[in-house]
Amino acid sequence: MVKVFVNGYGNIGRRLATMLSADKEFQFIGVAKYTADTKTKDALDNQFDIYVPESNLRQFRNSNYKVSGTVEEAVKQSDIIVDAAKEGRGFDNKKRLYEPMKKAAIFQGGEDRCGVRSVADMIHNSRVNYAKARGQIYVIQGSCNVSGMGRIMQPLAEEFGDEIERYDVTIVRRWADLEDSKEMRDSIEWDRNPHHQEDVKAFMPTANLYVEAYKVPSRMMHLHQMLIRFKTKAPAKDRVIELLSKQFGVAILNSAIGSADVRRKALTLGFQHGDTNMVHIHQEVMRVQDDVLKILYTDDQTGMVIPENHLLLQSMVFRRPKEEAIKKTDTLFQLSRKKRILEEEFK
Ligand SMILES: NC(=O)c1ccc[n+]([C@@H]2O[C@H](COP(=O)([O-])OP(=O)(O)OC[C@H]3O[C@@H](n4cnc5c(N)ncnc54)[C@H](OP(=O)(O)O)[C@@H]3O)[C@@H](O)[C@H]2O)c1
Numbered sequence: 577m578v579k580v581f582v583n584g585y586g587n588i589g590r591r592l593a594t595m596l597s598a599d600k601e602f603q604f605i606g607v608a609k610y611t612a613d614t615k616t617k618d619a620l621d622n623q624f625d626i627y628v629p630e631s632n633l634r635q636f637r638n639s640n641y642k643v644s645g646t647v648e649e650a651v652k653q654s655d656i657i658v659d660a661a662k663e664g665r666g667f668d669n670k671k672r673l674y675e676p677m678k679k680a681a682i683f684q685g686g687e688d689r690c691g692v693r694s695v696a697d698m699i700h701n702s703r704v705n706y707a708k709a710r711g712q713i714y715v716i717q718g719s720c721n722v723s724g725m726g727r728i729m730q731p732l733a734e735e736f737g738d739e740i741e742r743y744d745v746t747i748v749r750r751w752a753d754l755e756d757s758k759e760m761r762d763s764i765e766w767d768r769n770p771h772h773q774e775d776v777k778a779f780m781p782t783a784n785l786y787v788e789a790y791k792v793p794s795r796m797m798h799l800h801q802m803l804i805r806f807k808t809k810a811p812a813k814d815r816v817i818e819l820l821s822k823q824f825g826v827a828i829l830n831s832a833i834g835s836a837d838v839r840r841k842a843l844t845l846g847f848q849h850g851d852t853n854m855v856h857i858h859q860e861v862m863r864v865q866d867d868v869l870k871i872l873y874t875d876d877q878t879g880m881v882i883p884e885n886h887l888l889l890q891s892m893v894f895r896r897p898k899e900e901a902i903k904k905t906d907t908l909f910q911l912s913r914k915k916r917i918l919e920e921e922f923k
Contacts, residue, residue: 578893581605581627581654583647583669585619587753588684589660591849591882593624596658599886599908601894605654608647612639648673656680656893658885659687667693670714680712682888685719685881689778699778701726702887703823706898709891717885721747721789721798722775724855724875727826729776729783732804735819741805741867742784747772748799749791753878754839754850760793767791797835798875803868810869813862824902825854825883827915829922832858835874841921842876842914851879852918853909883909 578601582592585607596604606625609616612635619626620642627650628636628643636643644650651657651673659666659674663686674681687695696714700706704726709715718726729743747770751760766788773787804810821828832838843850856874863870883905890901906912 577601577603578656579603579605579654580889581608581650581657582660583608583651583657584660584662585609585615585624586660586662587755587878588881590615590618590755591851591878592658592660592885593619593622594848595882595886595908597622597624602889605650606644608650609636612636612641616641651677651679654679656682656889658682658889660684663687664693667695670695674714680892681714682885682892683714683716685717685722685775687716689716689775699775700884700888700891701730701776701779702884702898702902703727703730704779706887706891706901709888710895712892715888715892717881717888718775718779719772720875720877720880721749721772721800723880723884724798724800724873725772725776725785725802726779727823727855728800728802728820728857728871728873729780729785731819731823732816733780733783736806736811739806739808740784741807742786744803744805745772745785745787746801747787747789748801749789750794750796750798750835750877751791752795754795756795760795762793764793765791794835796839798877799835800871800873800875802871802873804871806867806869808867810864810867813864813869816862816864816869816871817857817859820857824906825880825911825915827852827854827856827918828859829856829918830859831922832856832874838874838918838922839876841918845917845921847914849879851882852876852914853879853883853911854915855880856918856922883911 625644630646666683666687683695699718770789890896
């Protein structure tokens with residue numbers, strides 16, 4: 577059995593651990609914790625084995641938390657590591673642990689693809705380049721925004737090809753995740769250089785894409801306003817809805833008022849971690865105006881990338897055909913069922 581370890585237990589690491597402990601194709605080694613805080617108890621309550629850096633062993637023992645070993649020991653016994661470190665620390669993990677021990681790894685979207693702290697050449701987006709990840713040693717799973725953009729843009733590019741002139745995306749980003757304790761500042765912040773534009777171009781190099789991103793004091797999902805300019809007239813709305821409704825991990829909603837409606841619905845319906853794991857097109861505000869198609873969709877920031885990591889593992893480790901992998905991921909995350917439920921709730 578393939579042994580897998582999750583390095584980090586934050587918003588993403590916790591969800592990856594739920595996924596990997598439920599998938600019987602993997603032997604789940606456990607998770608890494610770096611701080612002996614209450615999230616350690618959460619991991620132990622979930623029956624996850626905890627590994628800590630050698631230098632922090634005493635801190636955890638003094639707090640009476642059961643520790644199964646060091647992070648170094650966990651990496652050594654694993655075949656692949658899903659790194660869920662705080663943004664940017666994946667690079668140090670690669671240099672200090674994965675490369676010397678010759679271990680494969682998946683990194684998250686906060687890591688660099690270019691420059692001196694690059695962790696991998698490839699950014700995975702299951703809708704675009706799933707097969708390319710086959711047998712790769714190091715791959716970045718694109719961030720939630722980047723995963724969502726690929727999921728909408730690729731079907732449009734396949735359907736309309738050269739008819740599309742350019743994409744302009746305005747991302748309205750949440751300030752913090754539901755589980756974060758950090759305070760939100762009452763401000764709207766702009767981003768001097770949104771990484772999303774170059775990240776998407778890494779897997780859709782010919783897309784004429786321009787991205788702006790703004791951070792707002794909310795915990796409830798991201799919102800994307802995508803404007804697609806066509807060379808002549810934009811296609812009819814019905815045709816676009818029909819195309820997008822067939823996509824895996826895309827729900828078409830009609831009566832949500834804001835991002836919190838969708839998140840709260842996922843929580844009240846008892847979806848695991850309160851995640852929908854998908855993007856939600858808000859059909860009632862999709863507009864076609866002359867040569868421009870306007871799509872507004874919300875993107876489940878924490879949940880989106882978890883099935884994406886699952887698909888990526890299936891490509892890297894099992895070299896499975898995509899259709900088979902999607903079936904496995906769908907069974908584990910119940911994405912098609914959740915999509916039906918959400919579409920019914922917000923019809
Ligand atoms: N949050 C999202 O919605 C989201 C969505 C898509 C992608 N991502 C990406 O996923 C990654 C993780 O984000 P997150 O939101 O889960 O962050 P987070 O909640 O801040 O958690 C980060 C975790 O990293 C741990 N950590 C500290 N030093 C580490 C090290 N050297 N190696 C491994 N782990 C270390 C921390 O451990 P302790 O708590 O024990 O100190 C903490 O559990 C980032 O690259 C981020 O850009 C996040």
